[in-house]
Amino acid sequence: MHRLISNIQIKVNENIFLKDPSSSNLGQRIISGGLDLTLEIGFEDLTFKKLAKKIDSTEASIYRYFENKHKLLLYLVNWYWVWTEYRLVFSLANITSPKERLIKAVHILTSPVSDEWKLPHMDTVKLNKIVLSESSKVYLTREVDNENKGGVFSAYKRVVGRVSDIITEINPAYKYPHMLISTAIEGAHHQRFFSEHLPRLTDNVDGEDAVVEFYKDMILKAIV
Amino acid sequence: MHRLISNIQIKVNENIFLKDPSSSNLGQRIISGGLDLTLEIGFEDLTFKKLAKKIDSTEASIYRYFENKHKLLLYLVNWYWVWTEYRLVFSLANITSPKERLIKAVHILTSPVSDEWKLPHMDTVKLNKIVLSESSKVYLTREVDNENKGGVFSAYKRVVGRVSDIITEINPAYKYPHMLISTAIEGAHHQRFFSEHLPRLTDNVDGEDAVVEFYKDMILKAIV
DNA sequence: TAAGTTTGTTAGCAATACTATTATATTTAC
DNA sequence: GTAAATATAATAGTATTGCTAACAAACTTA
Numbered sequence: 232m233h234r235l236i237s238n239i240q241i242k243v244n245e246n247i248f249l250k251d252p253s254s255s256n257l258g259q260r261i262i263s264g265g266l267d268l269t270l271e272i273g274f275e276d277l278t279f280k281k282l283a284k285k286i287d288s289t290e291a292s293i294y295r296y297f298e299n300k301h302k303l304l305l306y307l308v309n310w311y312w313v314w315t316e317y318r319l320v321f322s323l324a325n326i327t328s329p330k331e332r333l334i335k336a337v338h339i340l341t342s343p344v345s346d347e348w349k350l351p352h353m354d355t356v357k358l359n360k361i362v363l364s365e366s367s368k369v370y371l372t373r374e375v376d377n378e379n380k381g382g383v384f385s386a387y388k389r390v391v392g393r394v395s396d397i398i399t400e401i402n403p404a405y406k407y408p409h410m411l412i413s414t415a416i417e418g419a420h421h422q423r424f425f426s427e428h429l430p431r432l433t434d435n436v437d438g439e440d441a442v443v444e445f446y447k448d449m450i451l452k453a454i455v
Numbered sequence: 456m457h458r459l460i461s462n463i464q465i466k467v468n469e470n471i472f473l474k475d476p477s478s479s480n481l482g483q484r485i486i487s488g489g490l491d492l493t494l495e496i497g498f499e500d501l502t503f504k505k506l507a508k509k510i511d512s513t514e515a516s517i518y519r520y521f522e523n524k525h526k527l528l529l530y531l532v533n534w535y536w537v538w539t540e541y542r543l544v545f546s547l548a549n550i551t552s553p554k555e556r557l558i559k560a561v562h563i564l565t566s567p568v569s570d571e572w573k574l575p576h577m578d579t580v581k582l583n584k585i586v587l588s589e590s591s592k593v594y595l596t597r598e599v600d601n602e603n604k605g606g607v608f609s610a611y612k613r614v615v616g617r618v619s620d621i622i623t624e625i626n627p628a629y630k631y632p633h634m635l636i637s638t639a640i641e642g643a644h645h646q647r648f649f650s651e652h653l654p655r656l657t658d659n660v661d662g663e664d665a666v667v668e669f670y671k672d673m674i675l676k677a678i679v
Numbered sequence: 680t681a682a683g684t685t686t687g688t689t690a691g692c693a694a695t696a697c698t699a700t701t702a703t704a705t706t707t708a709c
Numbered sequence: 710g711t712a713a714a715t716a717t718a719a720t721a722g723t724a725t726t727g728c729t730a731a732c733a734a735a736c737t738t739a
Contacts, residue, residue: 250685257686273597278726292686294728364595367645371588373497375652388655406660407669410646413656414673417645418638421591425637428599431612432637436630445631449638452676474716481717502695513718518697 239350241313246381247306250296259352260286261296265303266357274304274365301372305383308369310353311362312386315339318348319390329400334447336394340412341419341446363420391416398454405454415446463574465537470605471530474520483576484510485520489527490581498528498589525596529607532593534577535586536610539563542572543614553624558671560618564636565643565670587644615640622678629678639670 240253252258264286268277277300279293297303319339323332344359370384378384395408405411422442425432435441464477476482488510492501501524503517521527543563547556568583594608602608619632629635646666649656659665 255685275596279728280726289687289689290727291688291729295686299727367591367595370653371591371648372499379653384653388653391656407658407665407672409656409658410642410665410669411673413649414638414642414646418634418642421637421641422634424595429594429603429608429612432615432633434631434633441631441634445634448631449635449673449677452679453673455676479716503697504695513720514696515698515719516717519716523696 239317241310241317241350241353243306243309243313244381244383244385246378247302247309247383248296249298252296252306253352257286257288257292258296260288261293261303262307262352263354265307266354266361269304269361269365270357274300274361274368301369301374304365305369305378307358308362308366309383309386311358311366312390314350314353314355316386316390316393319393329397330451333394333397333401333450336397337415337447337450338443340390340394340416342440342443343423363423366420367417398450402454408454411450411453415450419443419446463541465534465541465574465577467530467533467537468605468607468609470602471526471533471607472520473522476520476530477576481510481512481516482520484512485517485527486531486576487578489531490578490585493528493585493589494581498524498585498592525593525598528589529593529602531582532586532590533607533610535582535590536614538574538577538579540610540614540617543617553621554675557618557621557625557674560621561639561671561674562667564614564618564640566664566667567647587647590644591641622674626678632678635674635677639674643667643670 243251243253245251250258252262261282264282265277268282268285272281279290279300283290283293297306319336322335322339326332326335344355346356348355370378391409391412394412398405398408398411419442422433422445426435426442433441434445436444467475467477469475474482476486485506488506489501492506492509496505503514503524507514507517521530543560546559546563550556550559568579570580572579594602615633615636618636622629622632622635643666646657646669650659650666657665658669660668
């Protein structure tokens with residue numbers, strides 16, 4: 232069951248790439264091979280040489296699309312947030328109750344991406360896995376300020392802003408809506424990583440997705 | 456005003472280093488130079504060659520202390536958590552009210568380190584700054600599971616465990632104490648980074664440390 | 680079919696991430 | 710106080726990374 236019109240096009244900030252990878256066969260192989268290789272060996276160990284080999288191309292060709300591997304990750308993460316904003320708006324369409332909207336939004340931001348959201352040119356399930364463990368590396372760098380000026384984080388900021396607005400609608404007096412939402416987003420990523428690798432930092436509860444339930448509970452209690 | 460006995464010794468997990476840096480002059484220069492250089496150029500751009508130059512030593516000498524720069528960061532972060540556990544236990548001594556204990560603990564985990572906690576052989580204020588932006592890189596790697604087996608994250612886990620225990624004392628029915636605390640710790644780090652670089656992801660409130668207040672408020676509401 | 684564009688091929692260079700060897704201090708042991 | 714042990718420095722070397730450049734081949738479009 233697909234929820235989305237399957238020929239939607241996600242428009243990634245143009246400052247990220249030298250040449251739009253969605254515009255060519257090689258570009259798409261770079262992206263899908265990049266997803267696979269990152270999942271296989273981790274982003275740290277990925278090099279354009281290895282990626283070139285994997286997709287049967289050459290280092291130099293990949294460099295024509297992305298300045299460096301950091302930009303490739305930035306592309307993936309930016310794509311993710313543009314797409315997540317779309318999912319968010321789509322999912323909240325025609326729902327008027329602000330509380331219901333908030334709960335749906337938190338669900339989208341904290342639960343793993345399922346197959347029903349798949350798109351033809353991007354394996355969103357793989358992408359989501361990468362975002363969990365690698366996305367914070369995209370902004371925790373010396374280059375944040377410069378990249379931020381180029382607008383590469385605005386999709387993420389808009390997502391946080393949209394959900395914060397719902398909170399403000401519910402309780403205009405609540406002082407920390409942005410902190411609450413960005414805490415939940417980043418936190419959910421971390422918790423999913425922890426539950427796999429450092430379980431003493433999390434809690435497991437039988438029969439529920441503890442991450443989603445925890446953040447729903449936390450947010451609803453925080454804003455009253 | 457110093458709160459601590461100044462000749463306390465922080466014992467870092469032995470799997471992290473080849474040779475204990477606290478045991479020699481060169482070792483201590485590696486650590487303090489490492490702090491400075493990381494703050495100057497960021498951990499990504501730090502190399503042992505640059506660090507050697509800074510402390511007037513050689514690459515090969517540094518390699519006798521740490522296998523690679525990742526281990527150096529691991530050392531710093533592990534040191535931080537051992538020390539934070541100490542601060543925590545020290546600060547909660549003789550306080551019996553669980554709620555008061557919790558509030559103090561959250562304060563320690565979310566506020567910036569101040570001068571009063573300084574120790575002779577480690578610039579804890581600098582260390583804290585580094586932890587905010589670099590510590591997650593220490594576990595978001597392919598090597599987590601191996602390193603975790605070596606016990607290098609146990610100080611962090613104990614800190615989370617101790618504060619979770621206070622929560623359980625206050626409300627034994629609360630299902631997510633570990634998630635709540637690890638969310639607050641990591642979240643506070645992120646929020647401090649955001650407020651400097653991506654302010655649209657946070658909220659500023661005049662006349663208060665919004666990060667500390669937000670997490671106190673969030674936690675106290677969550678556990679009732 | 681020519682011109683333009685994209686990709687592949689090859690080469691090369693500077694920096695990184697180490698390891699090894701030998702020499703020179705410095706510490707400690709007797 | 711000297712010998713032995715140990716720590717550090719100096720130098721060199723290797724494989725890999727992170728690029729850039731130049732040209733050739735293929736494929737696209739006008």
